[in-house]
Amino acid sequence: MKATIERATLLKGLSHVQSVVERRNTIPILSNVLIEAAAGGGLKLMATDLDLQIVETVDAAVDTPGATTVSAHTLFDIVRKLPEGAQVQLTAAEGKMLVTGGRARFNLSTLPRDDFPVIAEGDLPTKFDLPAATLRQIVDKTRFAISTEETRYYLNGIYLHASEEGSDGPVLKAAATDGHRLARMTVAQPQGAAGMPGVIIPRKCVAELRKLLDEVDGSVEVSLSSTKIRFGLGQAILTSKLIDGTFPDYSRVIPTGNDKLLKIDPKSFMEGVDRVATIASEKTRAVKMTLDRDKIILSVTSPENGTAAEEVPGDYTSLGFDIGFNARYLMDILGQIEGDSVEVHLADAAAPTLIREGEKAPALYVLMPMRV
């Protein structure tokens, strides 16, 4: 194999690929990137952790087609340090790969390409296109709520499912929850998504997808079965196994009868929460909200640090009461609100609270209070 490629092009490709590679691996070849030089020109870079696989095609001049595998992180670090504008030459022969760029030469150990594991995609019967911007929103508005608790592995991802019951026609819904809060995003159902199985996209796939989405305009091709999902993002193809579990019926925890409505500016609300939470105990991050007619007081009482309070303006006409929230959870949600007003639908201090921009807003959040 012999190929020549612009440093910046290779670096960008490798940066996508190397983040799929786990830092620590018990199987040596999983630390490697598979480099395949095609006869017609172009390099295919591929990495996997056995659950998630990325294949990225980059422009390159190929002298001799062929393939090999080398340490992804090492190659990435090398290319990163090569001088800007350098032409990088990759030459693989006899168990080594020679990397030259500028005046530097690296002779790297390789592992045989035939040992490189590939995720068998199988049949992916559901296929639809989503605008990259829409997919970005879906991820941004839900991913913060993904659980990190491994014992509840079925919550370790975003649940994507189709529904025919939207008020404006069929929809695609994405939901994530950690058992304390729930985030749901609803978008118009794309052609081809009808009848798709509900799937749970693992957290790591979501993270890699989000990075790649920053570099894509236009649309993303989504293909899936009940066990695998593939995202076609221009030059990159991300394929992931899906979480094999049942996502709980989350719709039953979305409150429908919360009769106390607070309308508030999300920005000043969030800033106020952030300020008073400065002294909240690291463990609980509890912030108390005292609601009174058009008067909202945020406060924190910390046995170690003292007390803090801030009044924030808001529209509220129902019966006054106190309710506690985890400041971080509240800020995660408020950080996703784009408009200048947010609706907080409350019931009581122990009931789920609904947060959304308005009835028609595509995103909806449910937050359980804290007992304070």
Add this chain to the structure above:
Amino acid sequence: MTDQPPAPGAPARRIIHVDMDAFYASVEQRDDPALRGRPVAVGGSRERGVVAAASYEARTFGVRSAMPSVTARRLCPDLVFVRPRFEVYRDVSRQIRAIFARYTALIEPLSLDEAYLDVTEDIAGMGSATATALAIRAAIKEETGLTASAGISYNKFIAKIASDQNKPDGQCVITPARGPDFVAALPVKRFHGVGPKTAEKMTRLGIASGADLRARSRDWLLANFGSWGSYLHDAARGLDDRPVRPDRIRKSVGAENTFFTDLRGPTELLEALDGIVETVWPRIEASRSRGRTVTLKVKYDDFRQITRARSFAEPIASRAQFAEAGKMLMLALCPVERPVRLLGLTLSALDQPGDPVAAQLGLGL
């Protein structure tokens, strides 16, 4: 939460250590006249069983608690094995604590059958700690039909050793004046925390008695026994300022099981683990404990023991979560390197009842 050392010049404390005599076995002999006067062992008689308690008749044959049942039977072929009835022991234990409570509010139970009492403040007007101990033992005999022994001294360490001095059905007083000599004469294995291994190490270092320990400097003890050396230094001088803690809090809830035959396959190990979850979870629920750390204990057939723990951000909230955590820890050890003789599962890092209750509520998903 710091323990105040006693102020200099403060009057000596009066501490009683009450220890029931052969507790489980005595309860069994009390409730079944046929067992009286016979060597009785409470515990499993099966191949892998362990003696939980032995009656005094059994002890004359050398039967001891924690001894494998097989060994016990070899020492005493007429030994009668009785299955433990923990419910009954717990009831008796409650009765005994109610008796203690008549004499002091400072009660620190160590287990079902022993407790430290601080009777410095003589609320019952008994006149002396010795009289209080006599009254308590008489009440125990009267109300439960069982005997107890007591050690009376000016700190917990000496009181505990003293309660063993005139067992069964006796008591022993060690005054502050006699304390140092009493401790000096003790063989090191009577010191708290000195097991067979440490005793061996001490023998190697030429330490056989409390007097030998006292001859060593604090620095020397620290160098040889780590931070524990400081305790040894004080204990050898009869000093121990640990207070009697009535609010001693539970640190963990767990259970373990020694198997009839050693286990090897993941399926049988997970099944066995399920059985332990079955035992532990009701205890966790009963104690209303909320813990964040799950610890798996594994003893291999060569008696080597390892533990693997995992902590979570939130307390374990359900039996399923507890079982899943145990399963993850177990599977991480599979395939097991040797056949497994014992498995245990414990929940710890418990929420303290006194902690501020800023609790995150769940959505119920």
